Amino acid sequence: MKTLSSLLFYILLSSLLSGFRRAADTLSSNGTITYGETLESSGQSFELGFFSPNNSGKWYIGIWYKKFPEIIVWIANRETPLRNSSGVLTITPNGDLAIMNATTGDVFWSSNSSKNEPAIVAQLLESGNLVLRRKDDTTQNYVWQSFDFPSDTLLPGMKLGWNLSTGTNRYITSWKDDNDPSPGDITFRLDNSGMPQFILRRGSETIYRSGPWNGIEFSGSIDWKTVYTRIFVYNNQELYYMNGVVDNLIITRLTVYPSGSVRQLILKQGGFSWTVMDSSMNDQCDDYGLCGANSICKTKSRPICECLYGFVPKSQSEWDVRDWSSGCVRRTPLSCLQDHIKFLKLGGVKLPDLLQFSLNKSMSLKECQAECLKNCSCMAYANSDIREGGSGCFMWFGDLIDIQEFSERKERYIYMRMAAAELSKYIQVYLRTEFEFFFYVGQMINQNIVLA
Template sequence: MTSNHFFFLCLIPLFFGHSIAVDVLKADQSINHTQAIVSAAEKFELGFFTQPKSSNFMYLGIWYKGLPDYVVWVANRDNPVLNSSATLKFNTHGNLILVNQTGQVFWSSNSTRTVLYPIAQLLDTGNFLLRESNSGPENYVWQSFDYPFDTLLPGMKLGWDSKTGLNRKLTSRRSQTDPSSGDLSYGVNTDGLPQLVVWKGNQTMFRGGPWYGDGFSRVRSKRANYIYNASFEISYSINDSNNGPSRAVLDSIGSVIYYVWTGGDKKWEIAYTFEGSGCNDYELCGNFGLCSSVLVASCGCLDGFEQKSAQNFSDGCVRKDEKICREGEGFRKISDVKWPDSTKKSVRLKVGIQNCETECLKDCFCLAYGKLEIPDIGPACVTWFDKLIDVRFVRDVGTGDDLFVRVAASELERSERKSIIVLVVVPIISVLIFLASISFYIVRNVRRRAKADNGVTITEELIHENELEMPIAVIEAATNNFSISNKIGEGGFGPVYKGRLSSGQEIAVKKLAERSRQGMEEFKNEVHFISQLQHRNLVKLLGFCIHEEEILLIYEYMPNKSLDYFLFEDRRRSLLDWQMRIDIIIGIARGLLYLHRDSRLRIIHRDLKAANILLDSEMKPKISDFGIARMFGEYQMETKTDRVVGTYGYMSPEYIMEGCFSFKSDVYSFGVILLEIVSGKRNHGFFHSEHQLNLLGHAWKLWNEGKTLKLIDGVLGDQFQELEALKYINVGLLCVQARPKERPIMSYVLSMLENDNMPLIHPKEPGFYGERFVLSDINSLFSTSNNVTITLLDDGR
């Protein structure tokens, strides 16, 4: 797997080795599409390029010279020249302009100052500037660093500059192959205490925490970042600490990834990622909520508060005791958190104050405070008013901040009573724990011996896959001994850790849980099948390890997580445009066809769902989790099991009711996923105010009423073509028909999706489209089948 997220911008340079003199463009010079400017030490290059799929659109850009072609700045990103006759030159006022052969201006440096003797220079920092020929670079009239693309280079600043009035932000591209401005931006929010923020339009997606004196909260350990004199400038930058090429990029899903170039491996490596997921999603837990993501994101309340709504934690929390600003109040300290949102209306900074608690108690509207030590200035207090939102625990102990939350006197009294109880109860509990520990030690040793024997058996059974076996030391080194900071999720198999091998390759390590639902047989199933399957739309198994009690699977790392991570969350779902959704559907179909027909093994997956569709760095789908897959013989079409295993909403009717499964069972699951992708809604748990149907029933109802297009996800707007959308919904409904023999095989499904001229069949009634029926009558269905048992898996397994 490469280390590149899916935001790279592939380019086709149009020059052919012709450069003008050195690193400058003089007043009487110009460059066309066959020429380039190269910085003095040949670190950067400025020239013209096109996109592979849009060769008629020409852009003026800058990139690292001699490295894989990644554009770091584009002049005319929103106004490409439509042919190859573009020229960069000076106009009569000394401004840089980009024109075509008729003289039409497509871009300009647009300085209000007339430059008498202009010169343009490309520096070794990647900065392209305009200045007077008799002045130095520091006296520039205009510079590209003030107008960022989606990339932050070392020495470049984001944030506010009072001299120019500019608030510099990174802006994402519209798509992989379209450098025009997207709707995501990254920069410094200067409204209140400065903080790093990613926006979608005007809406905050997530933030990195506020300024704490000499840097930003939650980015202290990252490569150097600075805040400058707040009287003139509030800005953030990165240092080129290894003296090699590096860059930070805002990708198309809102992640900010810092890259460094490794000369030995000759590739870009990810140094760290600043992204929104789980607790990083802005205001996930509402006002006065507190988010924790030890395993998965979960919401609680700050001390002194309780949940406002039992059904929806995003509604936030309310005070347990509304009586505030009374005698006896105090503060509860919460350690290792990201401070609350610090916009102007909710925060106040005062310097030179030693006793922040007294300062906060003096104001009845003060909700909480934090302490700062500002270099060269001294102590300071930060106090919050109005609301406390977007507070979360940080993963690494000692890297967060202390927050002191104001609570009523009754809460402090309750805390004192708890302390007395603790003094009495703790000694008793300690004795019980000691006795339990002895029992656990005895049982653990017995189980360890049994498991070790079992491990030998498993290894012998997997002997033909032994070239995939990895030493435990390699995996421990890659995951920093399974550090909690490396933990990226939890599935039915057990916890999942991110790691990096000594070669630089990023990996995902699944660790078998003690009481894993999949168990040993399904572990062997996973290794046996995936090791023999090779397809671009199937996740790649890199290895496995069995060491004492440790049973591990090692996969290629998927940086964009799973399909359900994007599809079923409002803000992230909007990042999936129509074409991206179509590409994901086609990719899943191709992977499934490979399993059913084209691989040397004919495989039925049996647990196809959005959570098991992983997304690589380019948002290409890869089918994962083969723990309950089954292999069919060449002429075998169907079989039956007395152990039904699967996930609500994705299992076919014949599989649930009779234990029968076939390739058509996977087709049914694929149809569910297809309809989920186009609608942005989950089948299981779907709610509509006018009926009790699930998503399949809702789609079927709209189809029969001639209102099919109402199923399309509203966030897509007018991105789709109506005929194409109708075709995809039609195919989805064909796949989820109640009777297996009426569902198309995957080869026919793929043909219908990829061929606009292929006639489509009118679908028949889908299976299990009444949500109330599925949930209330499921147990009675199984009670009629004496030999069938069912294991239901979580949606996110």
């Protein structure tokens, strides 16, 4: 092991001999990167080097788009910036990447790969992934890779989610603000409670969720198959989401912002402006729990919040002024007697949040209904997987939170527990004339509501 003084001498000498700027994609074990020097990926899509956001006096090693240097997609030392430009990125004698102060030798960041393999090189791949690999190994058996440690951006090929074998959770975190890349309080991660769903949080507060995975997609998300692919893997070893590229002429990234939003952006090759293809804030209904408990948010309605069938506003005066936070309560109390209970089938919705729930992946829908009927606390049920006619059983207990209407997705159903007397009231109100009968049936069909 080299002494600190000899290592510093080696760093300074290597810096002088390496020239002011490099265009290679690989850093060898006897090389360094200092301010003004960069690595460039083989196709010149990405660049790595030192930067100081808005001349803040804080210095970081980052990766950015070669053509858009203002868009930083990864930062090594976002929690431990250098206070001047005298930093150096090097490979230590035991094979770790490290950011050091070239004058004092203080280590500000290390990859901590703990492999103790001196024959290591660092390479910036065309995907934007910075990897440590054995010098003669051209496989993807990397010693370390930046894709395992996301910053605020998800690039194609980067996994967002869990290595269930090791317990590693990869998620993205916003900058503290537009000029400070240290970790902010906005996170976007794949939640592993019941069926997976994406959760956007400010601290511990949920501000958006995608809806649970239903075997095909996340129940509240938009699919852009013609632009990019969504790869979802869920097995005993891994649970992760990944963006794939459909057209090599299109660049895409997913970024979480300090303002509290996450956006999927694309750029056509040769273009100069990014287009937002999807966002956590597509409309007001994406605001988590906007309408309160036991309600549904309908983007195309005015007002956008309505109580679920059989429920009324808990505070009508608040609802009159568009304050829906108190939510809705049942108009008719539920009985535990099974012959006093019916289920209302509501389609085309993002399923309620998984707060108080149970999941049985082997049950049929009929068995799920029977289980819900036997449990007085069960408020609703649904298939957990909609493939091949549906399977699995979700049951919700307590209030139903964050239901959103998607009229174009009628195959997504939830069955809500209702008092049989409540349904009789609907009949008494709407079936006064033959015309009103057909009007009522038509309304139920239009809103995907049927009795079960």
